[in-house]
Amino acid sequence: MPVHQNVTVLDAKLQQAFQMIQSVNNKIKVSNDKADEFLFGINLNQLILQQQLDNIKESISLTQTPSSDGTLTWKIDEVSGKIVNAQLEHQLSIYSPPFYSSLSGYKMRARLFLLGDENARRTHMSLFFVLMRGEYDAIQKWPFDHNITFCLYDLSGQHQHIINSFRPDTKSDSFQCPRLEMNTASGFSKFVPLEMIQRDDSRFVKNDTMFIKVSVDFCAMHPNLLPHIPQPMNKKEVDRQDLAAAIPIDSYPPPCKRARYVQDTERHVSEPGERIERAIDQSIVYSIRLESSAENAEGDVEESTF
Structure with missing residues (x-):
């Protein structure tokens, strides 16, 4: 040839x-594209399933007996996963279980933005108080005007908790009788810098869990409202009266003296940036501030005072 x-x-x-x-190369490329598409679908399904699981856990927590003494200790687990969800903007905020001022009192909850709301995105953790529509709203005093305190627990054993308080702005819609399921959230956009939460040796996250306490001061409630307070609180009042009968009146402190002292102390040092010490669960306070009112979550149209 x-x-x-x-x-x-x-x-x-x-x-x-x-x-x-x-x-063959084209087939390999198509296969790779399909594999990438498949992996993306798996990751997306995992995120959806995780969110559904979180919703189920939240629903289960809501069925548990809520606190009815004006305080809430909120356990937040899987903090790192919730931060990832916030980074991916799948779930920017989470809600606490509801709690009550009494068995027939105000219904309330907290709202937490682990990566900050739009006023503090990726710089601070934002924490807010929310009034909810309750079964006994018709017999409550409106607007809501009780001091609110948030406490982020130090889990290192040093008990240097971060505590911030504010007085409600009674002109704000946040503290009027709720017409919808929840009022606009009000609280602190810059509750704590994110670096204090996200660092590996953070004092406030242990075993991927953090604890927040919400306390509402109902100590100055009008005596005429005492019949609406549940039995445990009435029993305290009975014990106090029994003690008063056994002790000379001039040696017995008036009701809520400690609470008024704390409030007076806070008013005295409530200038921005100042720090005071107050015992919460017999612990040292790392930081505390008291504001005359608070700002609203996610940029709702309310004038902020700080």
């Missing part, structure tokens, strides 16, 4: 081989 014919045959075979290689 002439040489030129051999070259022609070899060239045809090379062209055929090249086409086969190109076809």
